[in-house]
Amino acid sequence: MIAREAYRSVGLIRSGRVIDPASGFDGVADVHIDERGRVLRVEKPSGARPADAGPHAVIDAAGKIVAPGFIDLHVHLREPGREDEETVATGSAAGVKGGFTTVCCMPNTEPAIADQETVRFVLDRAQAAPGRVHPIGAITRDREGKSLAQISDMIEAGAVAFSDDGAPVASAGLLRRAMQYAQMFNVPIVEHCEVPELSGQGVMHEGVISSKLGLKGIPAASEEICLARDIALARETGCHLHAAHLSTKGSVEIVRRAKSEGIRVTAEVTPHHLILTDDIIARDFDPLFKVNPPLRTAADVEALREGLRDGTIDCIATDHAPHAWQEKDGEFDLAPFGMVGLETALGVCIRALIESRVLDWPLLIACLTQRPAAAFHLDAGTIKPGAPADLVVIDPDAKWTVTADNLISKSKNSPFLGWELNGVVTAAVVDGRLVHHANGGHSAAASASSARPRR
Amino acid sequence: MDQSLTMTDAQKRPGGAPPEAAAPEGRLRIKHLLGLEGVCREDLELIFTTARSFKDILDRPIKKVPPLRGQTVVNLFYEPSTRTRISFELAEKRLSADVVNFTASASSVTKGESLRDTVKNILAMKTDVVVIRHPCPGAPHFLTRATDAIILNAGDGAHEHPTQGLLDIYTMWERWGEVKGKRVLIVGDILHSRVARSNIWGLLTMGATVAVVGPATLMPSFVNDLGIEVFTDMDKALAPGCDAINCLRIQRERQSSDFLPSMREYSRLYGVDARRAASLRPGGLIMHPGPMNRGVEITSDVADGSHSVILDQVTNGLAVRMAALYLLCGGTAPAREEGA
Numbered sequence: 001m002i003a004r005e006a007y008r009s010v011g012l013i014r015s016g017r018v019i020d021p022a023s024g025f026d027g028v029a030d031v032h033i034d035e036r037g038r039v040l041r042v043e044k045p046s047g048a049r050p051a052d053a054g055p056h057a058v059i060d061a062a063g064k065i066v067a068p069g070f071i072d073l074h075v076h077l078r079e080p081g082r083e084d085e086e087t088v089a090t091g092s093a094a095g096v097k098g099g100f101t102t103v104c105c106m107p108n109t110e111p112a113i114a115d116q117e118t119v120r121f122v123l124d125r126a127q128a129a130p131g132r133v134h135p136i137g138a139i140t141r142d143r144e145g146k147s148l149a150q151i152s153d154m155i156e157a158g159a160v161a162f163s164d165d166g167a168p169v170a171s172a173g174l175l176r177r178a179m180q181y182a183q184m185f186n187v188p189i190v191e192h193c194e195v196p197e198l199s200g201q202g203v204m205h206e207g208v209i210s211s212k213l214g215l216k217g218i219p220a221a222s223e224e225i226c227l228a229r230d231i232a233l234a235r236e237t238g239c240h241l242h243a244a245h246l247s248t249k250g251s252v253e254i255v256r257r258a259k260s261e262g263i264r265v266t267a268e269v270t271p272h273h274l275i276l277t278d279d280i281i282a283r284d285f286d287p288l289f290k291v292n293p294p295l296r297t298a299a300d301v302e303a304l305r306e307g308l309r310d311g312t313i314d315c316i317a318t319d320h321a322p323h324a325w326q327e328k329d330g331e332f333d334l335a336p337f338g339m340v341g342l343e344t345a346l347g348v349c350i351r352a353l354i355e356s357r358v359l360d361w362p363l364l365i366a367c368l369t370q371r372p373a374a375a376f377h378l379d380a381g382t383i384k385p386g387a388p389a390d391l392v393v394i395d396p397d398a399k400w401t402v403t404a405d406n407l408i409s410k411s412k413n414s415p416f417l418g419w420e421l422n423g424v425v426t427a428a429v430v431d432g433r434l435v436h437h438a439n440g441g442h443s444a445a446a447s448a449s450s451a452r453p454r455r
Numbered sequence: 456m457d458q459s460l461t462m463t464d465a466q467k468r469p470g471g472a473p474p475e476a477a478a479p480e481g482r483l484r485i486k487h488l489l490g491l492e493g494v495c496r497e498d499l500e501l502i503f504t505t506a507r508s509f510k511d512i513l514d515r516p517i518k519k520v521p522p523l524r525g526q527t528v529v530n531l532f533y534e535p536s537t538r539t540r541i542s543f544e545l546a547e548k549r550l551s552a553d554v555v556n557f558t559a560s561a562s563s564v565t566k567g568e569s570l571r572d573t574v575k576n577i578l579a580m581k582t583d584v585v586v587i588r589h590p591c592p593g594a595p596h597f598l599t600r601a602t603d604a605i606i607l608n609a610g611d612g613a614h615e616h617p618t619q620g621l622l623d624i625y626t627m628w629e630r631w632g633e634v635k636g637k638r639v640l641i642v643g644d645i646l647h648s649r650v651a652r653s654n655i656w657g658l659l660t661m662g663a664t665v666a667v668v669g670p671a672t673l674m675p676s677f678v679n680d681l682g683i684e685v686f687t688d689m690d691k692a693l694a695p696g697c698d699a700i701n702c703l704r705i706q707r708e709r710q711s712s713d714f715l716p717s718m719r720e721y722s723r724l725y726g727v728d729a730r731r732a733a734s735l736r737p738g739g740l741i742m743h744p745g746p747m748n749r750g751v752e753i754t755s756d757v758a759d760g761s762h763s764v765i766l767d768q769v770t771n772g773l774a775v776r777m778a779a780l781y782l783l784c785g786g787t788a789p790a791r792e793e794g795a
Contacts, residue, residue: 211675212492214592214613214649219676284600285593329601330570331591333612 003127007433009037009056015045016061016393020068021366022373022382031066033389037432041385057434059427061393065361068369068381069101069131069390069428073190073268074165074244074317075342077103077133079125080118081110086322086410088122091342092129094320094409096436098343099368099425101131101390102380103320107138108166114138114149119157130435131428132390134160134378136190139178145170148178155185160376163190165244168226170196172233179239188242188266188376191230193251194293198222203333205278205294213282215332218294220248227251231258234265242375243267245319247293249303256312266375268317269304271341271348272415277301280415287328287335288415291321305358308367315372318345322411340409344402346394347421354396355422361396389432398424481787487606488779489595490615491656499660503625505778505786506771513549513774522781523552527582531574532609533559533589538745538769539609539619543586546776555582570594571601578602584784587611605783613647618779619744620653622772624661626764627699629771630740635662638736640692642725643703643752644673644714650744651703655683668692669703669725672714689725699740702727702752718751728754732762740764 010033018029025042032040033056077091086094088105095103105122107113113122119135126133137154141147143164151162162182168191169175175189182189199218204210206217227243231254234241243255246267258265276295280286289295307313321338328335341348349368353359359367373381380390401420404412428436483498491499512520528547532540540556547554557577568576574585586607587595592614598606610616627634639658645651645667658665659682666684667674678685686692693700705721715721732741741753741762749755758765 206676208677208680211677211681212652214611214615214647214652217676285596286600326569331589331597332593333591 004130004431004433004435007130007435009033009432010059010389010429010434011054011056013059013061013066013391013393013427013429016064016066018042018066018383019362019365020383021362022068022370023384025383026362031383031391033429033432037389039383039385039387039389042383059393059434063395064426065394065396066383067365067392067394068383069392069430070099070345070368071102071104071372071378071381072100072318072320072342072345073104073161073242073315073372073376075103075105075320076108076322076338077105077122078109078322080121084410085324088125088133089129090408090410091320091322092126092131092133094340094342094407096131096428096430097408097425099346099392099394099428100318100342101392101428101430101435102134102378103131103342104134104136104160104376106136106163106165108143108164112138112143113154113159114140114142116150116153116157119154119159123158131430132380134158134376136161136163136165138162139164139169139189140174143167145174148174148181151178151181151187152185155187159187160378161188161190161242163192163244165190165192167196168192168194172229175230176233176237179233179237179241183237183239186240186377188240190242190244191226192244193223193226193230194218195222195226198225202294203290204281205296207278207297209278209282213285215281218292220250220296220300223248223293224250224254227254231255231263231265234258235261235263238264240264240266245270245273245293245317246304246307246313247273247296247300249300252303252307252312256307259312266314267307267312268315268372269308269313270319271316271345271352272339273304274301274308274316275348275352276415281332285332287330287332288339288413288417290332290335290337291319291339292337305353305356308353309358309363314367314375316345316349316367317372318342320409322409323413325412328413338413340407340411340414343407343409344414344416344419344421346425347400347402347423348416350396350423351421389429391429392425393427395424395426397422398426400424482785483782486783487595487599488617488783489599489606489608491617491620491653491660492615494617494657494660496660499621499624499657502621502775502778502782503628505782506625506774507629509549509777509781510771510774513770519549519551521551522786523547523550523784526584526784527553527555527580528584528586528780529555529557529577529582530609531557531577531585531587533587533594534610536588536609539588542769542772543609543776546773546780549773549777550781552584552780570597574598574602574604578604584780607779607783610649613649613652615653615656616649617653618772618776619650620657621779622768622775623650623654623701623742623744624657625775626742626768626771627740628661630764631698631738634658636664637698638664638666638696639699639701640666640668640697641701641703642667642689642727643669643705644709645669645678645703646673646675647706648703654701655681659683666692666697670715670721673709689731693731693734696736697734697739698736699742700727700732700735701742701744704744704746705748705752722751726750726752726754727757729756729760732757732760735762742768744768
């Protein structure tokens with residue numbers, strides 16, 4: 001990987017349909033970028049020729065969509081500890097290819113991101129990443145759920161939020177303390193909502209399909225009870241609760257009610273929970289579909305889509321979870337939870353939301369930019385003059401087929417292998433630098449994959 | 456909602472479901488025996504008629520026939536099993552197959568070898584059929600993706616135990632000549648039972664009415680959606696009349712893990728005793744997949760009584776497994792003796 005400064009600078013993105021939900025702009029325009037890598041102005045197309053941008057690159061976006069760079073509040077980059085699955089740099093590269101110019105990485109690494117040194121380590125590794133990477137710190141020491149981690153120290157080092165993701169903070173008392181403490185610094189507490197005793201050894205959604213397959217189920221109540229508990233604590237402490245990867249109809253209703261009461265709660269949903277249902281596991285028990293929270297029912301998918309449409313759910317986050325192929329190549333019960341998602345998110349969202357007429361383009365882009373930026377107080381997600389020039393150019397009609405070979409993440413555990421998707425990010429710009437270009441290939445380090453799947 | 460799951464060809468992977476095209480006369484439509492869900496009535500009846508032919512052979516002085524001569528069958532058992540493993544092994548030998556037994560406890564699995572690698576290594580020794588017993592649901596399905604061998608599921612976790620389901624239904628079919636219209640009650644731990652699931656699917660396909668009864672803690676949470684009658688009260692389940700009662704084995708650890716307050720209570724609520732057995736319709740059957748906990752799920756007088764076909768099930772298991780192996784390896788029904 002190479003430092004971002006080594007990428008070519010961009011001076012102008014011409015004639016695209018510029019959609020910037022933060023400023024309410026939606027129209028054909030030119031986006032000019034200054035020498036410092038910030039948005040200079042957005043104006044009606046002037047027919048500017050490449051020379052107008054001086055030595056900087058000009059991107060012709062005619063017929064394409066120009067949007068703020070996407071922001072993913074929930075990724076697992078596996079560094080430190082499992083660099084064979086992903087690194088900060090390779091995960092960021094996969095991110096910019098998928099349009100995510102900013103990613104926030106979860107702390108369930110080995111060792112966990114639970115102190116100042118590890119936050120700094122991740123940020124140091126991010127120097128060689130094409131996109132922006134913000135660490136999320138652990139709520140509890142080593143994510144053990146026993147005592148508070150050094151929250152203030154980690155904020156000082158650059159952590160933007162706190163989570164024990166992969167597991168909830170099981171102790172309500174400790175979570176209450178964490179929320180009281182985090183509230184002083186106005187940082188969100190991100191909860192993986194699950195009651196461990198209810199989920200038990202569950203590996204998929206508890207429903208008709210699990211009953212047929214004999215697989216142990218994770219009931220919807222497991223998520224909903226924990227979410228209701230966490231919201232009650234958010235109400236009491238005034239802390240901002242961000243509910244990760246909602247998956248059930250009941251959860252959407254709980255968040256909707258909490259928001260109506262003015263409780264500080266935001267929520268995210270993954271692309272896979274917006275399109276896949278548990279019955280796909282019945283096809284052949286493929287561990288590629290094993291994820292936590294599990295794929296639920298069609299009614300849940302419908303409720304999640306509606307929750308996104310009406311603003312109950314704030315944003316889309318991938319929960320990108322790379323796993324070595326051999327770990328997903330076996331028995332469903334024994335495989336780890338999780339799926340990669342950074343590179344397929346846009347195409348899946350187009351299929352699930354745009355083609356299904358659930359959202360229009362401005363609202364989809366808001367869910368990927370303005371809303372996540374607001375949730376984590378990030379200086380990103382807009383094309384206003386003066387904002388960092390983090391931009392994507394999207395060809396919404398370009399078709400591509402998801403294969404292991406065309407995913408650049410180090411891990412290939414995508415549930416969408418073999419799917420033909422619409423929507424390609426043809427260019428991604430970070431800080432005014434062209435970090436990804438679909439025609440020019442990826443100028444960051446190639447993704448090394450030790451094991452290629454047979455599909 | 457729109458169902459966006461439109462698969463490309465690349466996504467369609469082999470499973471156990473029967474292909475659309477009709478099989479040649481007298482041949483199975485399924486390529487593997489992974490479960491009874493989705494197996495059509497014609498295939499079930501083909502297995503039954505073939506099993507009947509093999510059962511005749513089992514009564515002869517020389518009980519061996521040559522159809523699988525030259526074929527190698529691996530019995531891959533990742534769980535302790537006595538009855539099923541012996542039954543399969545005997546069925547394979549009766550068909551003149553070469554048999555290799557692989558048990559996980561004394562194998563490379565303990566050294567961390569993956570299921571794929573284990574099977575690949577076994578198949579590299581030019582074996583043709585894998586009979587697999589595994590604690591994880593779907594393990595046999597995984598093998599269909601990982602290998603080109605013919606796969607027989609000998610029980611995968613709580614998912615299915617298709618040959619047990621086949622032998623149970625065959626036992627009824629043989630006794631009654633017809634399963635359609637009969638009411639079969641399955642008693643006990645439905646939640647953890649692969650036997651129950653295979654019985655449910657096979658019996659429904661054959662046109663029987665299926666009822667299940669057991670404590671709510673041992674029922675799958677969405678059991679009402681499986682197209683069967685569901686009871687928690689044994690006497691209410693028996694009230695409409697039953698043609699067969701299939702008692703499932705209740706494992707003692709269900710008590711220690713809080714599914715049941717006590718085995719004594721379970722026995723009182725769900726044990727099949729003479730009074731309950733007497734409610735059977737004429738020609739009714741008492742069944743049990745074994746091994747039995749006498750005095751818990753069934754009393755000795757019932758287990759050894761006139762309605763009991765528990766030992767017939769064992770004999771039929773051999774015939775049904777011979778039939779399944781024979782037909783999956785390309786045999787046609789009825790089985791012809793070739794120089795036997």
